[in-house]
Amino acid sequence: MHEFCGDVRVSGRKYEGVILDIDGVLKRGSKPILGAPETVNKLRELGLKVIFLSNLSTKSREEYVQTLRSIGINVWPEDLVLATSATADYVARHSKTRKVYVVGHEGLMKELRRAGLILVNDPEEAEFVVAGSPFDEKGFVTEENRWKFTGAIRAIMLANAKFVAVNPDKLFPGSDGKPIPGTGTFLGAIEAATGVKPLIIGKPSRLIYKVALDRLGTPPEKTIMVGDQIYTDILPAKELGLTTVLVLTGITRRDDLEKMDDVTKSKIDYVFNSVRALVKLVGGEKQC
Amino acid sequence: MHEFCGDVRVSGRKYEGVILDIDGVLKRGSKPILGAPETVNKLRELGLKVIFLSNLSTKSREEYVQTLRSIGINVWPEDLVLATSATADYVARHSKTRKVYVVGHEGLMKELRRAGLILVNDPEEAEFVVAGSPFDEKGFVTEENRWKFTGAIRAIMLANAKFVAVNPDKLFPGSDGKPIPGTGTFLGAIEAATGVKPLIIGKPSRLIYKVALDRLGTPPEKTIMVGDQIYTDILPAKELGLTTVLVLTGITRRDDLEKMDDVTKSKIDYVFNSVRALVKLVGGEKQC
Numbered sequence: 001m002h003e004f005c006g007d008v009r010v011s012g013r014k015y016e017g018v019i020l021d022i023d024g025v026l027k028r029g030s031k032p033i034l035g036a037p038e039t040v041n042k043l044r045e046l047g048l049k050v051i052f053l054s055n056l057s058t059k060s061r062e063e064y065v066q067t068l069r070s071i072g073i074n075v076w077p078e079d080l081v082l083a084t085s086a087t088a089d090y091v092a093r094h095s096k097t098r099k100v101y102v103v104g105h106e107g108l109m110k111e112l113r114r115a116g117l118i119l120v121n122d123p124e125e126a127e128f129v130v131a132g133s134p135f136d137e138k139g140f141v142t143e144e145n146r147w148k149f150t151g152a153i154r155a156i157m158l159a160n161a162k163f164v165a166v167n168p169d170k171l172f173p174g175s176d177g178k179p180i181p182g183t184g185t186f187l188g189a190i191e192a193a194t195g196v197k198p199l200i201i202g203k204p205s206r207l208i209y210k211v212a213l214d215r216l217g218t219p220p221e222k223t224i225m226v227g228d229q230i231y232t233d234i235l236p237a238k239e240l241g242l243t244t245v246l247v248l249t250g251i252t253r254r255d256d257l258e259k260m261d262d263v264t265k266s267k268i269d270y271v272f273n274s275v276r277a278l279v280k281l282v283g284g285e286k287q288c
Numbered sequence: 289m290h291e292f293c294g295d296v297r298v299s300g301r302k303y304e305g306v307i308l309d310i311d312g313v314l315k316r317g318s319k320p321i322l323g324a325p326e327t328v329n330k331l332r333e334l335g336l337k338v339i340f341l342s343n344l345s346t347k348s349r350e351e352y353v354q355t356l357r358s359i360g361i362n363v364w365p366e367d368l369v370l371a372t373s374a375t376a377d378y379v380a381r382h383s384k385t386r387k388v389y390v391v392g393h394e395g396l397m398k399e400l401r402r403a404g405l406i407l408v409n410d411p412e413e414a415e416f417v418v419a420g421s422p423f424d425e426k427g428f429v430t431e432e433n434r435w436k437f438t439g440a441i442r443a444i445m446l447a448n449a450k451f452v453a454v455n456p457d458k459l460f461p462g463s464d465g466k467p468i469p470g471t472g473t474f475l476g477a478i479e480a481a482t483g484v485k486p487l488i489i490g491k492p493s494r495l496i497y498k499v500a501l502d503r504l505g506t507p508p509e510k511t512i513m514v515g516d517q518i519y520t521d522i523l524p525a526k527e528l529g530l531t532t533v534l535v536l537t538g539i540t541r542r543d544d545l546e547k548m549d550d551v552t553k554s555k556i557d558y559v560f561n562s563v564r565a566l567v568k569l570v571g572g573e574k575q576c
Binding site for chain 1: 423442458
C-alpha cells in the first residue's frame with residue numbers, strides 16, 4: 001500500500017486501462033467530486049481506455065449516461081458497465097430459450113431486451129429468473145413488482161429456472177437518508193422460500209469485473225481499478241490481477257484504514273485522497 | 289405410538305382438554321372432514337374442553353369463527369387460538385409503550401387493537417414490529433403493505449424495535465394450487481436486511497401451545513393435541529407434555545410414517561385414520 005500525495009513513487013508500469021467506480025469516486029449523490037471530470041479527460045488524453053462501473057440495479061446504460069453527463073463527464077453507453085447491463089450480457093450468453101422472468105425496474109428490462117432476451121409474464125415459461133430490486137427510491141414495492149415475489153418463487157420451484165441477481169446490495173440510503181431495501185433484501189425473501197441462492201453478477205462478484213475487462217480489452221496487469229470500498233471494489237479487482245486504487249472520497253475513511261488487518265491492506269496498491277492523483281500514477285503531471 | 293382402529297387400547301387416562309388443529313384435521317380447503325363436526329359435539333358432550341388452533345396470519349378470531357361455522361362446527365371467538373390472537377396476547381403482555389408497527393392483514397390488526405395495542409404508522413415510534421404476511425391469497429404484496437418492508441427495517445434498525453412474527457410459514461398453496469409466499473418469506477427479507485431473526489409465536493413455537501393451554505386451563509398431562517403434521521403439531525406439543533394424536537387426513541400419509549426415524553415416531557402417542565377415533569380415546573363409543 002503506497003500513500004501517493006507528498007512523496008512521489010511512480011510505479012514505472014505502463015497502464016492501458018482504468019475502471020472507475022462512480023459513487024464515492026466521481027460523484028457524491030448528484031454532485032461531482034472536485035477534479036473528477038478533468039481527471040477523466042486527462043486519462044483519455046494520455047491514451048488510456050476508461051470504463052465506468054456501477055452496481056445500480058435500476059437503470060439502463062442509456063439512462064445512466066445522463067447521470068454522468070450532468071456532472072460534466074462525457075460518456076457513451078458503451079463506456080459504461082452497469083450491474084444491469086453486465087447481467088443482461090451474462091444471461092444472453094448462457095441462455096438457450098432466451099426466456100427470462102424479470103424482477104425490477106424498466107432500466108434492467110431495457111438492458112435485457114437489448115441483449116436479445118424475451119421477457120415472459122408466465123414464470124413457468126422462464127429459463128432464468130433475473131432479480132433486481134422490486135423497491136422504488138422511497139422504499140415501496142413498485143406496482144409492477146407486487147406479484148414478482150410469487151413469480152420468482154414459481155419460476156424457480158415449478159420451472160427449475162436458473163436464478164441470477166443483478167447485485168447483492170441489501171440496503172441503500174433513501175432520499176431521507178434512512179435505509180431502504182435493495183435487491184439483496186428481495187433475495188433474502190426468495191432464498192427463504194425456495195432454499196435457492198442466486199448467482200450474483202454485480203460487485204463484489206468477479207463476473208462484473210470480467211465484463212469490464214472484456215470491454216476494455218486490456219490485460220489485468222495493465223489495468224487499474226479505482227474504488228472507494230474495500231470489499232466490493234478492491235478485493236475482487238485484486239483477485240483478478242488488477243492494480244487497485246482506494247480513494248478516500250467515499251465510504252472508506254482514513255480511520256478505517258488504520259483499523260484494517262494487514263492481509264486486507266495488502267490488497268490495496270495505492271491510497272489516494274481523491275481520483276485526481278490518478279493522473280500522476282499513470283505518468284501524467286502531478287495532481288495531488 | 290399406538291394404532292387405534294382395529295385393536296382397542298384404552299389408555300385409562302382421564303382427559304380434560306383437547307386442542308384441535310383445523311386444516312387437515314377438521315377440514316380440507318373449505319370442506320369438512322367426514323365426521324369432524326359430530327366428533328367435536330361428542331367431545332363437548334363428554335365434558336371435555338376444546339380449543340381450535342390455527343397458524344393463520346391473516347384473520348381475526350371473529351372472522352375465523354365463520355370459517356368453522358360454515359363447516360358445521362359451532363364455535364365462539366374464545367374457543368379459538370390463532371397465531372394472530374396469540375401474537376397479540378404475547379405482545380400486549382410484554383409491551384411497555386404498547387406501540388407496534390404491523391405488517392400484514394386487517395385480521396391481525398384487529399387482534400392487536402383488541403389486545404389494547406396502538407398501531408403506529410411511523411416505524412421509529414415502534415417498540416415492537418409484528419410481522420404477518422404482506423402477501424394476499426393470490427400472491428400479491430397488498431397495497432397497504434407495499435412500504436412495510438422498509439418500515440419494518442427502519443423500526444428494527446433505527447428504533448431498535450423488538451421483532452415478533454405471527455408464524456414462520458414460507459409457502460402456501462394459492463387458489464390455483466401453486467405456491468404463494470407467506471410470513472416466512474417476508475421474514476427472510478427482513479433478516480437479510482437487518483441480520484435480526486424474529487421471535488416466532490405461531491407453530492412450531494411452543495408459545496402458541498402455552499397460550500392454548502392457558503385458555504383451556506387444563507394440565508398438559510390431561511390434554512390432547514390433535515394434528516396432521518409432525519414438525520408443527522406433534523413435536524412442540526410433546527415437548528410440553530401433552531398426549532399427541534396424529535391424524536392421517538392431512539399432510540402426513542401412512543407412507544411417511546414408515547420412513548420416519550424411531551426418535552420422531554416416539555413423539556406420537558396415537559395415530560388415527562381421522563379425528564373421529566378421538567371419541568374412543570377419551571372414553572366414548574367406538575368410532576373408527
